[in-house]
Each structure stands twice: as structure tokens, then as C-alpha cells.
Amino acid sequence: MIDQTSPDFVASFARGLSVLRAFSADAPRQTLSEVAERTGLTRAAARRFLLTLEALGYAQSEGRHFRLTPLVLDLGFSYLSSLDMADTLQPWLQRAGDALNESCSAAVLDGSDVIHIAHAGGPPHVLTVNLAVGARLPAHCTAMGQVLLAHLAPPRRNVLLRSLGFEPRTPATITDMKSLSDRLAEVRNQGYALSDQELEPGLRALAVPLHDRSGTVIAAMAVSTHSARMSTDRLLAVGLPALQDAARGFEATQAMRG
Template structure:
């Protein structure tokens, strides 16, 4: 089973001086492509974006002219040039430049996959990943999204939000059962997130995928603001939760603190 990003309900916006509807529609067309639908017909794109065929066609042809989309017969797909948009963000943020060698060292020492993610809406988005052995059924990389509420990094990031903002986000989410262990009760989920806030770490044991365990801690910038989360992920058959806590948490916290210091000095 492949977890899908949660479906955020975007606010209703009207065209005006501060909102360009055609640009927003172009972004929605780009976002329509993903691992579940890498190649689509015009009709499929229009349906996924809530556009007319004529509207979707104009946007796709514009993206094709700019080199972000290519067509093969009736099918459209993104080109590697689309990565320019993501790398523009990554290269503009000092966090990822400082983080890569630290994350690489952590992953090498623990011989486990390590990642850094940020909160975007009700999802986490991976901005850096050092995979070792395969821990998940799905392939994750920079730009991959997972639902925040049932991931260790997501709960760490959600715990840093003001209470009202966090409660508003969680209230509108369908708490899907990814495994038999997935927390689906709102009150229980709130308790888990509050616990993550108090202890400054979170362990999620096979809630997103059977066999997958992840441990995460926050990364802070100036003024103590949480900017990202860093994690270790492993398989329960290889590293039980208690062993992951005993062996991984101290090194994970040390890495996060080192990165936080660099951000406070140079960020």
C-alpha cells in the first residue's frame, strides 16, 4: 500500500491584483503528475485539476513550449527541467547545504536511512535523504510527500505549530488506517503530538507501513523556531523500537543540535 499525500482544502480565491488564476492553474497541472500518474492524457489532466479540456490543453502546450512537459502521442509527462523549480528552493536555503555532510555521517555510522523534511500544509516534504537499505515499500527521494499526522517527522513538526493552527489542520483530515497500528482517534493523535512536543522526539512504530519504524527530532533555527525534522528509519525485524531509541536517539539529537547551531550562526 502506497501512502498518498493528504488532500488539503485550498481556500477559495478569486482573480485579482494579488492572485493570478492562470498561474495557479498552471501549478495545479504540474502537481497533477506524480508517482501514481507519471503519464496522462489531456482528459486525465483536466479531470485531476478540475479544468476544461481547452484550459488544460493551453497550459500543457505552454509548459511543453517552455520545456517542462513533453508529449508522446496522446500522453503528456514532465521533463527533467521541472527539477529546476525544486532545486531553486533547495539552493536558496542554507539548511540543506549545511545538513548534507552531517546527515551522511549519521547514516554511515548507524547504517540506516536518514532524512530531513519540512512541513508543507498537512504533508511532510523530503528535502534531503540518505538511503542505505530499503525500509519502505515505496521509493522516497527529495520532493516526496507523506501525510504528517502518521509520520515521526510530521508529528515533530506538527507539535511545533500553535495549538489552534494544529487542531484546525487535524480536524479536517481523514485519519486513514494505513496499518492495524495506525492511530485513527483524534484525541489519541493529539496526545501523541503533545508528547512529541514535550520530549522533543517522536517514534512511530509501524503506523505508516507494516515493519517500518521511524524516530525523529526537530531542527531549530534562530529564536528556537522549528525549521525541519530529521529522522532515522529502519525495519522492525532488524532494529526493534527500544534498540532504535537507545542507539539512535543520542546520535540523532547530536546531529540535529549540530545543524541547529550552524543555522543559528550562518543561517
């Protein structure tokens, strides 16, 4: 993989992607000035990228504001549709979700975030966090993210940890590299991660790794619940066996498909 100093690195393309990523659920409509501030671009550069995205159909202007169009979904779904892993995962997620009567998800690591690639719904919870397919969440404060970070090769993991912003989402969020490194060592040793209200108050999640035929961790699977519904002890007692059973089923299916 090249770095940003390589002559093969296209800086203008990277800046254009930063404009796309500036839009979020918290800021779906933004002015030119807001996009420039969020991306670190000049107003002139942000304007050129926004007008280009508009010409290509990925953005539209509404007076002084810009918003993305549904066409950007093609970018994400092109990736998700290439993952037959998601199709293989679905029945195993559903099996675990039905057994636990809770929401189960699977995700892969993308930089310092996790991206949800499959989901089996459980009962509605009073939570604001988005657990649907395509949702992107910070890895350091999610159970699946901690599983995936824990199983990275040490050089890559160390580089990634040094780049984290450690945004405190709740009072329980880990906000320093030493504490997170200790947590990840624990996750590697015990084979699962338990995130207790680190992402959102009330959200409790348990995750296990998913391996390919070579034993490499390629994704993570989790069950999510509300703290009022299930204690951490109960989640470990019933959730961990259900997730481990589903993970073994998925891995066996992947191996047979070969």
C-alpha cells in the same frame, strides 16, 4: 498570507500548479481526461494548461498521454539550492547514519506534506517509499511530519489538521483528527516522534526537531529502518541519542554561521 478569496489570489496560476502536481510516481503518464479528473478541472481547461506547459518545455505529449519533462526539476532544485541549511545538515545526517548504520533524512513542512531536503544513505531496505531529496510524503503518518505539525503555532496547526484527508496508508495509520491531536501533544511533550509502520508496512522511523537560534522549529531529522532490523525499543535506545546529538551539532553550527 492571503486566502483564496482575496483579490490578490491568482486562481488561474493555482489551477496551473494543480496540473503540475497531478503527476506523480504513481501516475507519471496521464491522458487529458485523467488530468482533468485528478485536478477537478474541465477537459478544456486541463487541455489549455497542458498545452501551455508543453509550450514552455515542462510537459510533453506522447499520443494521447502527457508526461512532465526533466525541466520541472529546476523548480524544485531552485528552492532546495536556496537552503544552505541542507548543506549544513549533511555532515550531521551522515554522522548519525554512520553511527546507526541506517538511513537518515531531514525535511521541512509544506502544507500537509513534508519535503525531504537532505539524506544520508544507509544499507538498502526492502521498502518502496521514496526517502530521497525532493521526495514529498504525507505529514500525518511520518515521524518528521508529526514533529513538524506538533511544533506549529496552535491556530495554524488547527487549520491544517482540519484540512487533512487522513489517507490510511497502512492499518497503523492515524485516520482521525482527535487521535492525531493526541499524538502531536505527546510528541511536543517528549521531544520526538516515533512512527511505527504508519506510512508503509515494515518502515519504522524516529524523528527529532531542529531549531533555529530563536528556538523555532525549522525542520526535522529522522532515522528510518526496517522493522525486521530494529525493534522500537532498540530504535529509541540507540537512535534517539544519535539523532539528538546530531541535532545539537547542526543547531550549534547554524548559530555560529549566524
